[in-house]
Structures are given as structure tokens and as C-alpha cells.
Amino acid sequence: MSAGVEVVGDRWTLLLVRELLFGSRRFNDLHRGMPGISRTLLSGRLRRLQVTGLVVRTLDSEGRPEYQLTPAGAALEPLVWQLGDWARRWYFGDPKEEQLDSAWVLWRLRQFVRQDRLPARRVVVEFVLRSAVDEHAWLVLAPGETSACDRHPGYDVDIWVNADLAELHRLVAGTSILDAAIHAGRVNVDGEPTLVAGFSDWFAWRAPTMSHDADQLEGEIAVPPTADSE
Incomplete structure (x- = not known):
């Protein structure tokens, strides 16, 4: 050791x-x-x-x-995911204000994209991220290619995601669930109905584990697939 x-x-x-x-x-x-x-x-x-x-x-x-x-x-792959799982369950708390980073969280979300679940055409998702100062960021999802942008990519937007920046960090870390965040009003997804209906399935969200004082079994880690580099 x-x-x-x-x-x-x-x-x-x-x-x-x-x-x-x-x-x-x-x-x-x-x-x-x-x-x-x-x-x-x-x-x-x-x-x-x-x-x-x-x-x-x-x-x-x-x-x-x-x-x-x-x-x-x-x-080292099992060690990496198990260490992250351990930290989420026993150590990782709510993200602090100085840890909130819209560019980083969109880059990480880009890595969670499941290419085999995307529509057969390009889809542009605009994120309005609420924090001390609201920020905008975009994901361009196309067959075989995914890009994260901090400037408008120049294409028409198909889906708008309005979310607390802290909540998007929780979703990426696997300490929150998208459906629960939408129900609580911390995330809102709007746009073409058929695209909105499939949005959550486009990403390999990490499955939250139970807290250390819970009596239930912990969830499994959903390891995201790789995404093509920009």
C-alpha cells in the first residue's frame, strides 16, 4: 500500500x-x-x-x-470510481460558493453524454445557471460529437435548462436526482416536448448513494461513457 x-x-x-x-x-x-x-x-x-x-x-x-x-x-479505474463513491457517501457535502464553476460543471456534464441515446440530429441546449450572478452556457449535442461552450455556438437553441448552479453540481456529483430537482423547482427544462421528454436519458447520471446513517442499500455507481473531445 x-x-x-x-x-x-x-x-x-x-x-x-x-x-x-x-x-x-x-x-x-x-x-x-x-x-x-x-x-x-x-x-x-x-x-x-x-x-x-x-x-x-x-x-x-x-x-x-x-x-x-x-x-x-x-x-486504476475501479479505485478511481470507488474513491469517488466513498467521498460522495462519507465526505462530500453541499458545494461551497467558491467551488461553483459553470465552465467546469458543463465540461463534466459533456463527459456524461450517452451518444447512443441522442437524437439523430444536432440538438443545442442552453443552460441558464442561477448563482450570485446568472451565467449562460451551452451544450451542442450532435451524432459523434459533443461540445461544451461558454459563448453562444451560433445555432438555434432547442432546449433551455434553467437551474441553480449548485443544484447542477449536485446532479453531476450524484448527490441529487434530476426528477426530484425538477419537482422541487431547482431545475426547469423547457423546449420542444419530444426533446424535453428524452433529455434526462441523454446523460449517464451518477446514481446517488445513501448517507452513512441510512438503513437502505447504497445505489450503484453509473460510470459515464467517454465523450469525444471537442
Whole structure:
């Protein structure tokens, strides 16, 4: 155990492994999914993981660098999800105001998209996120490609999601359920009725676990599939 902690026990390594498990391959995508890490530190972590044999650096068809997990790195997957599940059940509380980040939460939601459940055409979802200052963000969902944008993508909007920013963080973390949030008025989904009806099924929401003092069995973790990089 001591040897394992020496390899992956720092603040950023398992978070970097998580991003790679979600399908991020390029440096900018990895950086976007890890708010708080500097580009210099991320470069250092990637080099270290290559030395320890957890990550390999390759070039795509255009000569741009990409990063992928080796078999040893991919074998950390159960540990990553179980650690997150443990934290949600025993440690993770309500998000604090300084933790609320609309760009990060939309990037994470993008990674939850289930490509096989999307409509056969492009769908644009606009999020109006309520916090101290209301913010707007967009998801562009198209067959084979999903993008998260902090500026209007230039397409007509099909669905509007009006939500407390804190509630969207809870939904992504798996401490809240979309249907319950809609019923309580913390989330409202509007737009074309057929699209609204299928909206919740487009994402692999993490199933909430019961609190440590509950008498019921905990829910299973719904691990989101990977999403194509922007």
C-alpha cells in the first residue's frame, strides 16, 4: 500500500487518471477538466506518469500529442470510481460558493453524454445557471460529437435548462436526482416536448448513494461513457 500511495497518492494523479478514463486525450482537454492545476504542473504530472508507466504519449494523424493510459494506468479505474463513491457517501457535502464553476460543471456534464441515446440530429441546449450572478452556457449535442461552450455556438437553441448552479453540481456529483430537482423547482427544462421528454436519458447520471446513517442499500455507481473531445 505504501508503494501504491507513493505512485498515485498526491493531489492530482488520480484526478488526471479520471480525466483520461473519461476520454480526454489532449493537453487542453485535460487542463479544462482539472480546475486549479497550472499548465506547468500538469505537464510535470504527465511526464511523471509516463516515467512510472501509467501514461503513454503518442501523436495523432496531424502530429499533435495525445495521452493515453497504459494497461497499468487503466487498471486504476475501479479505485478511481470507488474513491469517488466513498467521498460522495462519507465526505462530500453541499458545494461551497467558491467551488461553483459553470465552465467546469458543463465540461463534466459533456463527459456524461450517452451518444447512443441522442437524437439523430444536432440538438443545442442552453443552460441558464442561477448563482450570485446568472451565467449562460451551452451544450451542442450532435451524432459523434459533443461540445461544451461558454459563448453562444451560433445555432438555434432547442432546449433551455434553467437551474441553480449548485443544484447542477449536485446532479453531476450524484448527490441529487434530476426528477426530484425538477419537482422541487431547482431545475426547469423547457423546449420542444419530444426533446424535453428524452433529455434526462441523454446523460449517464451518477446514481446517488445513501448517507452513512441510512438503513437502505447504497445505489450503484453509473460510470459515464467517454465523450469525444471537442
